[in-house]
Amino acid sequence: MNVFTERVIRILQGIPAGHVMTYGQVAAAAGSPRGARQVVRILHSMSEKYQLPWHRVINIKGEISLTDGNQQELLEMEGVHFKNGKVDLTVYRWFPPDAEEG
DNA sequence: CGTCTGACGTGGT
DNA sequence: TACCACGCCAGAC
Known part of the structure; x- marks a missing residue:
């Protein structure tokens, strides 16, 4: 397990319901x-194993x-609203604290 | 080792 | 604003 991978997992687990992050932002x-x-x-690879909030x-x-799953549906039932098929990142984007302890 | 691929991001037009 | 091409990096074959 790489440090990068561990950090990514920690960060993902730190995203609260009703918020989202971008791939690049997590990276x-x-x-x-x-x-x-x-x-x-x-x-x-890890979303199932570590129960990551991939959505x-x-x-x-x-x-x-993805068109393959119900990602949008999952987000909507967490309170993330879609406008024209898109999320307003200025509203729902999550900024993790500097240190995700765990 | 070389080539292709992918749940991405950025810059130019 | 929408679209195209390119860069990036690790994994699979």
């Missing part, structure tokens, strides 16, 4: 500003790339 917060793709990989991670445009 940057974990120490790899260009690691958005790695965050994707982690979600693919609270979206792209920087506020859109959901």
Whole structure:
């Protein structure tokens, strides 16, 4: 397990219901500003194992790339409202504290 | 080792 | 604002 991976997991677990983060934002917060793709990989691999809130991670445009699941539905029932298929990141984006302890 | 891929992000038009 | 091309990085074959 890499430090980056552990940090990503911690950060994801720190996203409260009703908020979202972007892939790049999570990566940057974990120490790899260009690691958005790695965050994707982690979600693919670890989301079930570590029970990560994968549905609270979206792209920087506020859109959901998945059409395969009910990500939008999950967010909406947490209180994240969609406008024209997009989330207003200026409202719902979550900024993790500097240190996610755990 | 080389090539292709992907739940992304940024800059130019 | 919408669309295209490129860069990025690790994993799979």
